[in-house]
Amino acid sequence: MTSPVLNLATPIDVAIIGSGPSGLAAALALKAAGVDRIVVLEREQHAGGIPRSCGHLAFGLREFRRLLSGPDYSIRLVTQANKAGVQIHTQTTVTEALPNGVLTVLSQDGITQIAPRRVIYATGVRETPRSAQLISGARVQGVLSTGALQSMIYLKRRRPFVRPIVVGTELVAFSALMTCQHAGIRPVAMIESEQSATARWPCALYPRLMGIKLLTSTNLLEIKGNEKVESVVVVGPDEDPRKIDCDGVILTGKFTPESALARCGHLDVDPATGGPVVDQWGRCSDPSYFATGNLLRPVETAGRSWAEGRQTGQWVAQDLAGDLPKPAKSLSIVIRDSRLKYAMPQLIRQNGENGGMTNIQMRVTEPVSGTLVARTKNGPVWQRALNAQPERRVEIPIAEIVSQVVEDSVSFEMNMPAK
Amino acid sequence: MSGAQPKSQQGAQNTLSNELFDVLVIGAGVVGCAMARRFTLEGAKVAIVEKASDILDGASKANSAILHTGFDAPVGSLELECIREGYREYEEIRDDLGLVQEKSGALVVAWTANELEKLEGIVTRAHQNGVTDVHFKDQDSLRQAEPNLSERALGAVKVPRESIIDPWSAPYVYLSQALENGAQVFLSCAVTGGTFDGQEWQLETGNGSLRARTIVNCAGLYGDLVDEAVLGKAEFKIAPRKGQFVVFDKAANGLVNSVILPVPTEETKGIVLFRTVFGNLVVGPTAEDQQSRTDVTTDSQTLKDLIGDAVAKIPGLSEMPVTAVYAGLRPASERKEYRVETLPERNWITVGGIRSTGLSASLGIARHVYILYESFGHKHQQLTAPEKPQANMLAQSGKRDWRRTGYGEIVCHCEMVTRREIEAALSGVLGARSIGGLKRQTRATMGRCQGFYCSARLAELTDGKFDLPMSEEFGHD
Numbered sequence: 001m002t003s004p005v006l007n008l009a010t011p012i013d014v015a016i017i018g019s020g021p022s023g024l025a026a027a028l029a030l031k032a033a034g035v036d037r038i039v040v041l042e043r044e045q046h047a048g049g050i051p052r053s054c055g056h057l058a059f060g061l062r063e064f065r066r067l068l069s070g071p072d073y074s075i076r077l078v079t080q081a082n083k084a085g086v087q088i089h090t091q092t093t094v095t096e097a098l099p100n101g102v103l104t105v106l107s108q109d110g111i112t113q114i115a116p117r118r119v120i121y122a123t124g125v126r127e128t129p130r131s132a133q134l135i136s137g138a139r140v141q142g143v144l145s146t147g148a149l150q151s152m153i154y155l156k157r158r159r160p161f162v163r164p165i166v167v168g169t170e171l172v173a174f175s176a177l178m179t180c181q182h183a184g185i186r187p188v189a190m191i192e193s194e195q196s197a198t199a200r201w202p203c204a205l206y207p208r209l210m211g212i213k214l215l216t217s218t219n220l221l222e223i224k225g226n227e228k229v230e231s232v233v234v235v236g237p238d239e240d241p242r243k244i245d246c247d248g249v250i251l252t253g254k255f256t257p258e259s260a261l262a263r264c265g266h267l268d269v270d271p272a273t274g275g276p277v278v279d280q281w282g283r284c285s286d287p288s289y290f291a292t293g294n295l296l297r298p299v300e301t302a303g304r305s306w307a308e309g310r311q312t313g314q315w316v317a318q319d320l321a322g323d324l325p326k327p328a329k330s331l332s333i334v335i336r337d338s339r340l341k342y343a344m345p346q347l348i349r350q351n352g353e354n355g356g357m358t359n360i361q362m363r364v365t366e367p368v369s370g371t372l373v374a375r376t377k378n379g380p381v382w383q384r385a386l387n388a389q390p391e392r393r394v395e396i397p398i399a400e401i402v403s404q405v406v407e408d409s410v411s412f413e414m415n416m417p418a419k
Numbered sequence: 420m421s422g423a424q425p426k427s428q429q430g431a432q433n434t435l436s437n438e439l440f441d442v443l444v445i446g447a448g449v450v451g452c453a454m455a456r457r458f459t460l461e462g463a464k465v466a467i468v469e470k471a472s473d474i475l476d477g478a479s480k481a482n483s484a485i486l487h488t489g490f491d492a493p494v495g496s497l498e499l500e501c502i503r504e505g506y507r508e509y510e511e512i513r514d515d516l517g518l519v520q521e522k523s524g525a526l527v528v529a530w531t532a533n534e535l536e537k538l539e540g541i542v543t544r545a546h547q548n549g550v551t552d553v554h555f556k557d558q559d560s561l562r563q564a565e566p567n568l569s570e571r572a573l574g575a576v577k578v579p580r581e582s583i584i585d586p587w588s589a590p591y592v593y594l595s596q597a598l599e600n601g602a603q604v605f606l607s608c609a610v611t612g613g614t615f616d617g618q619e620w621q622l623e624t625g626n627g628s629l630r631a632r633t634i635v636n637c638a639g640l641y642g643d644l645v646d647e648a649v650l651g652k653a654e655f656k657i658a659p660r661k662g663q664f665v666v667f668d669k670a671a672n673g674l675v676n677s678v679i680l681p682v683p684t685e686e687t688k689g690i691v692l693f694r695t696v697f698g699n700l701v702v703g704p705t706a707e708d709q710q711s712r713t714d715v716t717t718d719s720q721t722l723k724d725l726i727g728d729a730v731a732k733i734p735g736l737s738e739m740p741v742t743a744v745y746a747g748l749r750p751a752s753e754r755k756e757y758r759v760e761t762l763p764e765r766n767w768i769t770v771g772g773i774r775s776t777g778l779s780a781s782l783g784i785a786r787h788v789y790i791l792y793e794s795f796g797h798k799h800q801q802l803t804a805p806e807k808p809q810a811n812m813l814a815q816s817g818k819r820d821w822r823r824t825g826y827g828e829i830v831c832h833c834e835m836v837t838r839r840e841i842e843a844a845l846s847g848v849l850g851a852r853s854i855g856g857l858k859r860q861t862r863a864t865m866g867r868c869q870g871f872y873c874s875a876r877l878a879e880l881t882d883g884k885f886d887l888p889m890s891e892e893f894g895h896d
Contacts, residue, residue, distance in 0.1 A: 044872075106829075136717060139746070151875030152874060157893060158882075158889075160878070
């Protein structure tokens with residue numbers, strides 16, 4: 001199924017790093033566009049990405065027009081890629097990404113360098129760990145992200161605790177609840193710092209169906225325990241800290257792109273998204289590199305990432321054919337408001353030609369209700385009403401902005417009526 | 420191998436070994452490991468007891484990973500003597516044991532006019548301490564050496580030989596060398612008491628007793644309690660001092676070259692910015708006096724303050740993600756000096772109060788204590804050709820296991836830890852019995868994802884190995 005040796009003698013058109021939905025979709029699109037020499041490099045034992053470890057039904061509607069479990073969905077994606085003749089190299093780690101697309105690659109066969117004509121980063125996202133969230137308390141066993149929990153439960157049939165507390169209410173938190181149910185784990189409560197659940201109805205009904213208390217406007221203050229989690233201290237709207245006994249903590253969501261290669265390499269990284277800086281074709285600061293899927297920004301569904309990967313594959317095919325506009329005069333998209341989390345792409349090439357992404361993707365850091373304003377150094381150029389919740393999609397048509405701006409930078413901010 | 424990891428169901432009346440040891444070392448922290456090595460190499464029959472299931476589980480599990488020259492140690496102190504001797508021996512055995520040493524150098528940076536005035540005194544002290552290559556650097560040459568430092572830096576003292584090392588692989592190999600040359604280790608054996616009959620000690624532990632002619636107490640954070648339990652009283656009192664640290668993403672590693680030290684105050688050496696040999700950049704420690712000998716909790720506000728301090732010194736850190744946070748305890752005593760107490764009539768030596776310089780000084784402390792021991796009238800035949808085990812190579816610049824064929828698989832991607840390394844760390848007398856022990860031996864889960872990708876695989880690979888398992892199997896529901 002996988003080709004064991006990376007053949008240096010054979011030139012490679014495109015190397016794709018990561019075999020999740022976006023990486024495999026990009027590979028298929030490249031194949032369909034007639035680009036033949038493609039390799040997908042996957043560091044894990046098996047191809048398929050994060051959905052592999054997500055055992056419940058939540059995938060496939062966009063891609064296969066039916067509801068599939070994560071593992072079934074992954075198998076379909078991988079089978080489809082294999083059938084199309086895409087070479088997937090598992091247990092193959094890119095240890096270094098160098099200028100002009102040169103990659104240092106490690107596999108059981110040793111360390112080698114390849115020089116594909118283009119590289120597509122499709123390394124996805126992961127949840128922010130406890131340490132980076134600076135959560136107070138004892139450094140004890142039993143604090144896990146949803147991703148680690150799901151791998152343990154669905155891939156290894158092992159469970160780390162039986163009555164944890166669930167922190168956060170993004171979509172993935174409800175996936176964590178379903179995972180718990182599958183393994184006979186009974187969460188003691190679910191807490192959310194905002195006034196209501198982040199994920200849309202009807203997800204927020206799910207904890208009640210499972211008999212789990214959802215505590216909103218509640219923050220995690222401290223994790224307590226000797227060697228293992230024994231309790232947490234939370235503070236709710238009454239501002240009275242209280243202890244909840246539990247034997248684990250599931251830290252859900254707060255996704256961040258897995259951009260280690262870009263960060264430690266030569267590409268520009270956007271601190272706001274955590275991913276590489278890209279233009280509307282997903283092209284990075286070194287034009288040999290493209291980025292796609294959740295690496296671009298946290299976080300989208302597998303289906304959306306798959307669709308983005310497919311588009312990126314098409315753009316890279318165009319680039320190889322010389323049909324993509326060369327990097328030229330560009331417009332920087334800047335966020336100048338702490339209520340706005342990020343904007344992607346960070347650069348728009350103004351070649352007078354269309355193509356690439358149609359929207360700027362944005363997220364807010366807190367619930368907002370007011371006017372989103374775009375301005376240049378010469379004043380406001382665009383505005384529209386915006387009512388949004390954290391982690392909900394905010395999309396701004398690139399064409400609307402580009403048509404209004406002649407300067408080289410445009411910044412976004414919120415105008416909100418005083419409360 | 421014999422003697423390792425007795426089962427807890429064995430009663431306290433059991434004998435752990437019938438052997439009469441020349442020397443029994445209490446505590447397998449960095450000082451105890453160096454002690455066991457020194458006495459073994461000198462020809463003594465050595466046992467080391469440790470209350471935890473893994474070595475380096477107390478004060479030695481978290482520190483600044485710096486090998487100090489002693490430039491700022493108290494003039495004429497035992498601490499200075501041991502640091503200097505420790506540094507010398509570290510360099511002497513470094514290549515034989517496969518140890519890591521990166522001579523990053525350190526800069527004591529002045530951020531205020533007042534601090535700038537103090538730099539001359541620091542140079543003078545360093546020269547008095549025999550660290551004669553220490554010199555002043557003016558603002559321009561400082562900026563050239565460290566272009567990412569804030570412009571507020573006014574000048575510095577350069578300490579060229581301050582080095583960064585691997586704080587766990589070194590003591591592991593000290594103890595491994597002792598074991599390979601005949602010493603024995605008894606883990607999960609907390610000392611509960613003992614009796615001396617004028618000739619030999621019978622030391623009681625929670626898992627059985629051991630006999631030895633001489634005892635060296637290197638129990639670190641518990642040094643005074645061990646003295647009290649066995650001798651009836653202690654000459655000093657441990658006053659634990661917590662230090663919290665923040666580890667930045669590896670992308671931050673290139674922002675500084677040297678260890679960035681503050682001008683010290685009377686109370687503390689202050690907050691340091693240092694690279695690690697693993698490729699991170701760390702800020703810390705705080706200095707928080709506390710009663711507890713186990714509390715290594717971290718505190719959100721303190722961590723934010725540390726980050727603020729780091730960003731003020733290196734503005735480029737403001738956009739760097741945090742990889743990890745940790746806290747360690749310094750086994751300080753109520754006084755500022757090392758507390759080496761000897762009871763020649765009872766063949767007992769206590770090594771206490773090794774506050775924040777244990778990693779640097781441990782080899783020197785061990786030599787110092789061996790000389791004290793000889794002064795009791797003991798004599799052994801030094802080993803002529805001792806075994807020389809190789810330390811784990813976990814440094815980023817070193818030849819890591821993944822660079823060698825047959826590594827199995829990459830289990831922890833962030834730190835590039837191989838299955839072969841995990842399996843090796845889980846086996847043998849010093850095999851990891853906790854996730855902490857496994858981290859110290861391999862770095863698994865210590866990278867930026869903190870176990871998001873590899874926890875499940877690790878739970879599987881460590882099944883049946885840990886006292887506190889990472890997970891349990893569950894049936895179909």
